[in-house]
Amino acid sequence: METLLLNRSEIESIIDPLELYTRLVEAFKLDSSNRTVAPQRAHSRLLKKENSAMILFPGISSNVPAYTVKVHSKFPSTTPAITGVINLHDVETGNLLAIMDSTYITAVRTGLSCAIGTHVLANKHAKNVAIIGAGIQGQLQLRSLSYLRTISQVTVFDTNTKNAKQFAETMHEELQIPIRPCSSLQEAVSESDIIISATWSKEPFLFSHMIKEGTHITTLGPDQPGKCEVSAELIKKSTFVCDNIDLSLEMGAIRGAGLSESDIHAELGEILTEQKYGRVNDQQITIYGAVGLAFQDLVSAWYVYQKAKSLHKGRYMNFLE
Numbered sequence: 001m002e003t004l005l006l007n008r009s010e011i012e013s014i015i016d017p018l019e020l021y022t023r024l025v026e027a028f029k030l031d032s033s034n035r036t037v038a039p040q041r042a043h044s045r046l047l048k049k050e051n052s053a054m055i056l057f058p059g060i061s062s063n064v065p066a067y068t069v070k071v072h073s074k075f076p077s078t079t080p081a082i083t084g085v086i087n088l089h090d091v092e093t094g095n096l097l098a099i100m101d102s103t104y105i106t107a108v109r110t111g112l113s114c115a116i117g118t119h120v121l122a123n124k125h126a127k128n129v130a131i132i133g134a135g136i137q138g139q140l141q142l143r144s145l146s147y148l149r150t151i152s153q154v155t156v157f158d159t160n161t162k163n164a165k166q167f168a169e170t171m172h173e174e175l176q177i178p179i180r181p182c183s184s185l186q187e188a189v190s191e192s193d194i195i196i197s198a199t200w201s202k203e204p205f206l207f208s209h210m211i212k213e214g215t216h217i218t219t220l221g222p223d224q225p226g227k228c229e230v231s232a233e234l235i236k237k238s239t240f241v242c243d244n245i246d247l248s249l250e251m252g253a254i255r256g257a258g259l260s261e262s263d264i265h266a267e268l269g270e271i272l273t274e275q276k277y278g279r280v281n282d283q284q285i286t287i288y289g290a291v292g293l294a295f296q297d298l299v300s301a302w303y304v305y306q307k308a309k310s311l312h313k314g315r316y317m318n319f320l321e
Helices: 008-014 019-033 105-120 138-148 161-175 185-189 232-236 246-249 268-272 294-311
Strands: 004-007 040-045 052-059 066-074 084-091 096-101 129-134 153-157 178-180 194-197 218-219 237-242 286-290 315-317
Touching: 004 161, 004 294, 008 105, 008 294, 019 138, 019 268, 019 294, 052 294, 066 294, 084 105, 084 129, 084 294, 096 105, 096 129, 096 294, 105 138, 105 194, 105 218, 105 237, 105 286, 105 294, 129 138, 129 185, 138 161, 138 194, 153 161, 153 185, 161 178, 237 246, 237 268
Parallel strands: 004 096, 129 153, 129 194, 153 178, 194 218, 218 286, 237 286
Antiparallel strands: 004 315, 040 052, 052 066, 066 084, 084 096
């Protein structure tokens, strides 16, 4: 049995974000209507408490004949902060079809998956965006959202002002829209229609008095226990949508704010399949709390695997020899 090996640069040359976007939308719908296996995460701190190891499994979707197991390390002080591999297995035999770098796949699928939630829940005419956290994921969130709607202007805030300025320069050059680094969080969010937050914060910093009515917030920082970006009182005043209820209670924005399942309106898949409503008026505050799900890894890895084979990318190894 030969296993396809793919590195980051090969994967970057393969992925077309808009092709992957359509597959992720369909996967969210299937997960909501036909979830057969609950997603799981195993998480452990390492020698330094800010560093951690994590496994996401199994990546399952009813329309893909494979499953994934992703192994990740998180070292916030390094660049990139998240590294690892995705193992793609045949769902019938367990054969290891591919091992691929997960860094770029995870970043792109997270950017696109959150952009789906942002676009679906934000006001149709929302054009002013605030980015909180001027890292790679902040860039991917803005880039991904720009595929789906027109953005008139962007404000960016980061506790590291140098990062905010660099973000503004880089993304303005790429997207050709006005991007302004802000000296305070309040300045960044006060007039924004959409707020996207991707930080390492362990304490809430977004409160209802800081934002205008009708605002949409996407929070993706709380992807493990002990992290929080949005206050409990703001969540309670909003229509809160998550990607997975169980994981949101275990480690997402709801867990971080100390809230319960009764504070969750719906999963994103339920909104996409119209099982539940999303935004119903322009005054409503909506929040999308994303943890990140293993089926997103599967859909992305299967897409990369199929395309790599057709383009003759990568190399093969037989681990059983």
